[in-house]
Amino acid sequence: xxxxxxxxxxxxxxxxxxxxxxxxxxxxxxxxxxxxxxxxxxxxxxxxxxxxxxxxxxxxxxxxxxxxxxxxxxxxxxxxxxxxxxxxxxxxxxxxxxxxxxxxxxxxxxxxxxxxxxxxxxxxxxxxxxxxxxxxxxxxxxxxxxxxxxxxxxxxxxxxxxxxxxxxxxxxxxxxxxxxxxxxxxxxxxxxxxxxxxxxxxxxxxxxxxxxxxxxxxxxxxxx
Amino acid sequence: xxxxxxxxxxxxxxxxxxxxxxxxxxxxxxxxxxxxxxxxxxxxxxxxxxxxxxxxxxxxxxxxxxxxxxxxxxxxxxxxxxxxxxxxxxxxxxxxxxxxxxxxxxxxxxxxxxxxxxxxxxxxxxxxxxxxxxxxxxxxxxxxxxxxxxxxxxxxxxxxxxxxxxxxxxxxxxxxxxxxxxxxxxxxxxxxxxxxxxxxxxxxxxxxxxxxxxxxxxxxxxxxxxxxxxxxxxxxxxxxxxxxxxxxxxxxxxxxxxxxxxxxxxxxxxxxxxxxxxxxxxxxxxxxxxxxxxxxxxxxxxxxxxxxxxxxxxxxxxxxxxxxxxxxxxxxxxxxxxxxxxxxxxxxxxxxxxxxxxxxxxxxxxxxxxxxxxxxxxxxx
Numbered sequence: 305x306x307x308x309x310x311x312x313x314x315x316x317x318x319x320x321x322x323x324x325x326x327x328x329x330x331x332x333x334x335x336x337x338x339x340x341x342x343x344x345x346x347x348x349x350x351x352x353x354x355x356x357x358x359x360x361x362x363x364x365x366x367x368x369x370x371x372x373x374x375x376x377x378x379x380x381x382x383x384x385x386x387x388x389x390x391x392x393x394x395x396x397x398x399x400x401x402x403x404x405x406x407x408x409x410x411x412x413x414x415x416x417x418x419x420x421x422x423x424x425x426x427x428x429x430x431x432x433x434x435x436x437x438x439x440x441x442x443x444x445x446x447x448x449x450x451x452x453x454x455x456x457x458x459x460x461x462x463x464x465x466x467x468x469x470x471x472x473x474x475x476x477x478x479x480x481x482x483x484x485x486x487x488x489x490x491x492x493x494x495x496x497x498x499x500x501x502x503x504x505x506x507x508x509x510x511x512x513x514x515x516x517x518x519x520x521x522x523x524x525x526x527x528x
Numbered sequence: 529x530x531x532x533x534x535x536x537x538x539x540x541x542x543x544x545x546x547x548x549x550x551x552x553x554x555x556x557x558x559x560x561x562x563x564x565x566x567x568x569x570x571x572x573x574x575x576x577x578x579x580x581x582x583x584x585x586x587x588x589x590x591x592x593x594x595x596x597x598x599x600x601x602x603x604x605x606x607x608x609x610x611x612x613x614x615x616x617x618x619x620x621x622x623x624x625x626x627x628x629x630x631x632x633x634x635x636x637x638x639x640x641x642x643x644x645x646x647x648x649x650x651x652x653x654x655x656x657x658x659x660x661x662x663x664x665x666x667x668x669x670x671x672x673x674x675x676x677x678x679x680x681x682x683x684x685x686x687x688x689x690x691x692x693x694x695x696x697x698x699x700x701x702x703x704x705x706x707x708x709x710x711x712x713x714x715x716x717x718x719x720x721x722x723x724x725x726x727x728x729x730x731x732x733x734x735x736x737x738x739x740x741x742x743x744x745x746x747x748x749x750x751x752x753x754x755x756x757x758x759x760x761x762x763x764x765x766x767x768x769x770x771x772x773x774x775x776x777x778x779x780x781x782x783x784x785x786x787x788x789x790x791x792x793x794x795x796x797x798x799x800x801x802x803x804x805x806x807x808x809x810x811x812x813x814x815x816x817x818x819x820x821x822x823x824x825x826x827x828x829x830x831x832x833x834x835x836x837x838x839x840x841x842x843x844x845x846x847x848x849x850x851x852x853x854x855x856x857x858x859x860x861x862x863x864x865x866x867x868x869x870x871x872x873x874x875x876x877x878x879x880x881x882x883x884x885x886x887x888x889x890x891x892x893x894x895x896x897x898x899x900x901x902x903x904x905x906x907x908x909x
Binding site for chain 1: 550551552553555556557558601602603608609611612613829833835836837838839893896897898900901903904907909
């Protein structure tokens with residue numbers, strides 16, 4: 305398994321490099337990470353509000369982007385992490401009665417999150433798992449409509465556009481990091497965010513959806 | 529603290545990366561690039577076959593609320609909404625004319641003329657009153673009986689060229705085959721229902737047992753469906769068309785006209801429409817080139833759940849004229865007449881029916897939305 309061999313390599317690297325390191329992740333440390341994050345919305349959409357064809361729902365596809373974090377160690381075990389990154393671009397597809405229409409639009413989003421984290425094991429352990437929780441602010445913007453969206457909302461009329469939205473949600477996180485050396489480490493985490501959004505079409509209808517995405521990410525970090 | 533500078537810089541960078549951007553229309557071109565639309569059918573697809581002579585004098589031509597933008601919408605007929613959505617030219621009537629009986633209507637007839645050739649060919653062959661194969665449909669001057677004023681509504685002289693002949697006219701005048709990039713639509717059968725109901729009523733009044741009369745009408749409807757299916761299979765799909773939309777007959781038992789005929793009239797109407805639709809669906813050759821759209825169920829749902837569609841009235845005609853062919857903003861019922869008359873009649877957009885059987889422009893838009901939805905699911909839009 306390729307993934308497994310990568311994991312072994314990381315563990316080996318952490319073990320080898322870790323022996324020489326004096327300390328890591330103690331109170332007052334600041335860590336930054338950069339990596340790749342994939343957001344997979346688990347959408348439960350309400351019907352598009354009237355006037356509309358009955359049962360028109362939406363689904364939102366996964367998207368990936370570069371992400372960054374900055375973490376401050378408050379104590380040797382407790383940290384606070386700010387998570388942000390490049391915008392994600394999600395495809396919006398039809399669901400419910402309009403399942404099968406395919407892509408009806410797209411939306412950009414950024415969802416900066418602040419997490420209060422607890423890190424297990426000793427500060428100098430080669431591998432430190434952690435859990436976190438905190439608020440997420442999501443901004444949905446830069447939407448694009450489509451011929452299909454216009455066809456079912458205002459056929460032959462001016463193109464229907466999708467309004468943006470801003471929402472607050474909550475995120476929980478489970479992750480861990482492997483120490484490479486005194487400064488460098490590798491990190492992976494899974495995040496679950498509880499968040500809803502309500503988009504308003506230029507034709508007046510709204511569509512509300514629970515997004516509740518799961519995100520997985522891998523990153524490389526540096527401790528100052 | 530240097531570490532705090534790093535932290536604040538990092539957080540500022542994160543915030544900075546928060547994007548911004550407007551909400552755009554996106555790609556509005558359909559997934560399949562249609563080059564033309566050809567329509568066959570009856571009044572529900574008619575875009576002005578009779579917008580001449582006596583009808584033109586009254587500002588009519590559509591079987592709906594007439595006048596560009598009369599209700600504030602950009603189009604009137606569903607074929608127009610759809611053409612605009614598919615980025616095609618506005619459809620226009622392939623044949624115009626009126627066999628008006630001047631002695632009754634006091635306006636001369638207008639000879640039938642075709643407009644389906646040349647640079648700006650009009651390829652909407654649908655005509656109000658058209659049946660599947662029978663040349664005499666509602667509104668045809670041949671239905672006028674001298675001395676019987678109740679038949680004089682037909683004196684306007686609708687051409688009622690049947691769908692079979694409409695298709696032949698295209699094949700003869702325009703091209704012996706259909707273009708694979710043409711969208712061909714067929715919506716017909718309602719006039720066969722109306723004529724057969726009239727026949728049943730006349731037979732029962734003449735002493736024929738109801739069961740016999742109704743049985744004959746059901747047979748006539750399935751025969752008409754067989755004929756339309758054969759025409760679509762042989763003369764449309766069999767002549768090169770690869771994008772064919774067939775819309776079944778809406779449930780006209782929910783129209784104000786059927787409601788006025790009472791429960792038994794509604795039941796008979798529904799029975800005949802269902803017999804026709806079932807037979808049509810069964811006899812059409814299944815094909816990737818064919819998209820069958822169920823407008824029967826759609827209109828039932830519109831009537832059952834009007835609010836879902838933005839409708840407030842689904843059983844009253846918005847027009848005061850008995851036929852919406854000559855209905856304009858000036859001939860609307862008080863509830864939807866705009867004040868002043870120069871304003872669009874936006875209140876009419878909450879009414880489903882313009883007259884006792886035909887939709888308002890908004891009602892037609894709902895049909896266009898259904899067709900658009902189904903085209904998108906099919907991958908053609």
